[in-house]
Amino acid sequence: MLRDASAGQAVNGNGHSRLAENTGEPERIMIELSSAQVDRVVRGAADGGNISVLLSGLKDVREVLASEPAQLEDSRLSRSLLAGLLMLASFPTDGSYLGNAEIARMLDMNPSTTHRYVSTLVAVGLLERDPATRRYRLV
Numbered sequence: 001m002l003r004d005a006s007a008g009q010a011v012n013g014n015g016h017s018r019l020a021e022n023t024g025e026p027e028r029i030m031i032e033l034s035s036a037q038v039d040r041v042v043r044g045a046a047d048g049g050n051i052s053v054l055l056s057g058l059k060d061v062r063e064v065l066a067s068e069p070a071q072l073e074d075s076r077l078s079r080s081l082l083a084g085l086l087m088l089a090s091f092p093t094d095g096s097y098l099g100n101a102e103i104a105r106m107l108d109m110n111p112s113t114t115h116r117y118v119s120t121l122v123a124v125g126l127l128e129r130d131p132a133t134r135r136y137r138l139v
Contacts, residue, residue: 083109087117088126088138097135 090106091098098106104114118136121127127136 083107084117084121087114088121091127091136091138093138095137097130097133097137099133099135103136 086107100115100118101111104111122129125139128139129136
């Protein structure tokens, strides 16, 4: 189902608006997936590789790097994008902060490169910076 942004209505494949019965509101459809189903979708999207594990909140990034380092060296993949994704995956999901030097050590990156990546992730709204401590966390 598509949403017609100008009219604020849900539109089906043949262009006709679908409204919920007797309410005049667009019909809403929700799909619930189990954790296992979500994991299958993510793994399928990543062709069954370990990159999906990194993006699903892996706590120890180094464990995956040690088990599948060749996957990160695949010439078909962008190293800089992978580095940014690894950086995002390294942040704790509990909202705690990490400093630039901490991130650089954790990912074995140059601190100046780490700062550029972190600054980019802040600029696009994926990380936030605490001005008092100069540390970062996931948004």
